[in-house]
Amino acid sequence: MARNRTAQDRDEKRDEILDAAAQLFVEHGYAGTSMNALAKAAGITPTTIYWYFDDKDAVLLAVLSRLMRSAAADYDEAALPTLTDRLLWLTGIFDRIAPLIVAIHARAQASSTVSEWHDRFHAASDAWLLAQVREHLEADRPTGVPAGGDERLAQIPRIWSYAIEGMVAHGLPEPERRALCETLVRQLAAG
Amino acid sequence: MARNRTAQDRDEKRDEILDAAAQLFVEHGYAGTSMNALAKAAGITPTTIYWYFDDKDAVLLAVLSRLMRSAAADYDEAALPTLTDRLLWLTGIFDRIAPLIVAIHARAQASSTVSEWHDRFHAASDAWLLAQVREHLEADRPTGVPAGGDERLAQIPRIWSYAIEGMVAHGLPEPERRALCETLVRQLAAG
DNA sequence: ACCTGAACACCGTTCAAGT
DNA sequence: ACCTGAACACCGTTCAAGT
Numbered sequence: 001m002a003r004n005r006t007a008q009d010r011d012e013k014r015d016e017i018l019d020a021a022a023q024l025f026v027e028h029g030y031a032g033t034s035m036n037a038l039a040k041a042a043g044i045t046p047t048t049i050y051w052y053f054d055d056k057d058a059v060l061l062a063v064l065s066r067l068m069r070s071a072a073a074d075y076d077e078a079a080l081p082t083l084t085d086r087l088l089w090l091t092g093i094f095d096r097i098a099p100l101i102v103a104i105h106a107r108a109q110a111s112s113t114v115s116e117w118h119d120r121f122h123a124a125s126d127a128w129l130l131a132q133v134r135e136h137l138e139a140d141r142p143t144g145v146p147a148g149g150d151e152r153l154a155q156i157p158r159i160w161s162y163a164i165e166g167m168v169a170h171g172l173p174e175p176e177r178r179a180l181c182e183t184l185v186r187q188l189a190a191g
Numbered sequence: 192m193a194r195n196r197t198a199q200d201r202d203e204k205r206d207e208i209l210d211a212a213a214q215l216f217v218e219h220g221y222a223g224t225s226m227n228a229l230a231k232a233a234g235i236t237p238t239t240i241y242w243y244f245d246d247k248d249a250v251l252l253a254v255l256s257r258l259m260r261s262a263a264a265d266y267d268e269a270a271l272p273t274l275t276d277r278l279l280w281l282t283g284i285f286d287r288i289a290p291l292i293v294a295i296h297a298r299a300q301a302s303s304t305v306s307e308w309h310d311r312f313h314a315a316s317d318a319w320l321l322a323q324v325r326e327h328l329e330a331d332r333p334t335g336v337p338a339g340g341d342e343r344l345a346q347i348p349r350i351w352s353y354a355i356e357g358m359v360a361h362g363l364p365e366p367e368r369r370a371l372c373e374t375l376v377r378q379l380a381a382g
Numbered sequence: 383a384c385c386t387g388a389a390c391a392c393c394g395t396t397c398a399a400g401t
Numbered sequence: 402a403c404c405t406g407a408a409c410a411c412c413g414t415t416c417a418a419g420t
Contacts, residue, residue: 006402010402010403013403029300029301031222031297031301032300032301034392034393034394035393035394035395036392036394044404044405045404045405045406046394046395047395047397047405047406048403048405050394051403051404055394056394056395099300102296102297102300103297105293105296105297106293106294106296106297109220109290109293110220110222110223122361151370152370152374155370155371158363158367158371159350159354159371159374159375161357162353162354162361163350163353163354163357165353165356165357165360166349166352166353166354166357169356170313172349176349179342179343179346180346180349180350183343183346183350184350187378197383201384204384225412226412226414227411227412227413235385235386236385236386236387237413237414238385238386238387238415239384239385239386241413241414241415242383242385246413247413247414
């Protein structure tokens with residue numbers, strides 16, 4: 001009982017740090033948020049953060065992992081009907097955390113921990129997008145997938161995830177964004 | 192004459208700094224290259240760099256501007272026949288300077304100078320890609336552009352530049368990279 | 383005009399010291 | 402187990418001083 005109590009306290013404190021980090025990283029960027037500023041926002045001392053996280057990168061990865069988990073829950077709740085809506089919804093999610101995504105790419109150069117997290121994220125993301133594509137194609141043609149085979153089909157998730165990252169990174173405004181998602185889905189039916 | 196002499200000397204010294212910066216930024220990343228290390232590589236003192244450049248970001252933009260100029264010259268010389276080859280050639284160019292592109296995205300968050308440079312770069316890049324697309328389509332159908340109009344055609348350069356950035360940022364290996372370029376061109380004919 | 387050494391205000395991280 | 406203050410080795414940038 002006492003063990004559970006302290007373990008929960010620790011998780012709560014950890015979450016408080018992550019709450020502050022999520023807000024500051026988005027508002028001022030990752031590089032623009034010092035450990036000092038983060039500690040102050042969480043009501044602690046910079047050195048205390050190192051009791052809960054290995055380093056600043058570990059805070060970044062923890063923030064993103066938590067955001068991805070809650071986004072997955074939101075997605076299930078939204079129950080979006082069309083593939084275009086789903087892609088557009090994804091861009092909206094990443095939009096709100098654009099500075100974090102840029103930070104991941106920047107830090108992946110220097111840190112193998114970040115680089116490996118990034119690789120795992122894209123593997124999972126590509127698998128999910130591929131499942132979406134397969135589902136969409138089978139609804140159109142119940143007999144099977146169109147010509148081209150698996151190698152050709154594997155290109156689609158790549159193009160889509162690059163497009164989503166690109167739209168977010170360059171802040172493409174809403175009307176053009178929807179049009180681009182529609183084009184991606186249209187090309188899927190055609191190509 | 193004396194004026195020309197000093198002006199040329201100044202440009203030469205500037206170029207020496209940019210030579211060192213181009214190598215170090217690519218090798219160790221932008222954040223991983225200190226002004227101290229850059230100065231040492233250029234055989235000067237950190238403070239001297241500020242005589243030639245406003246700040247570290249200005250060095251980054253100057254390096255990239257110079258690289259883009261020389262890449263444009265190389266492109267004209269290469270005279271690549273197919274659109275797929277041209278796209279693949281572009282990814283090869285950006286591949287060698289991937290750390291610089293990540294740095295631009297990271298710094299664009301904090302610096303309006305970098306952000307504006309980045310915007311101008313993409314405007315020019317999209318216009319160039321659109322011209323390539325138009326040329327390709329007219330070669331196929333001499334009577335004109337296929338259905339969809341300009342709004343629909345404008346999506347293509349965006350998807351392509353996002354795809355190129357994505358392939359480079361994620362280090363997609365050669366065979367998949369060529370296949371993806373082929374898919375992009377194939378979808379153009381179809382979509 | 384060009385270059386420097388010393389200094390400034392930071393940064394992420396460590397560590398001995400406290401409770 | 403948890404948290405801190407002081408310290409460490411950096412960082413980009415400025416500025417008075419030299420030539």
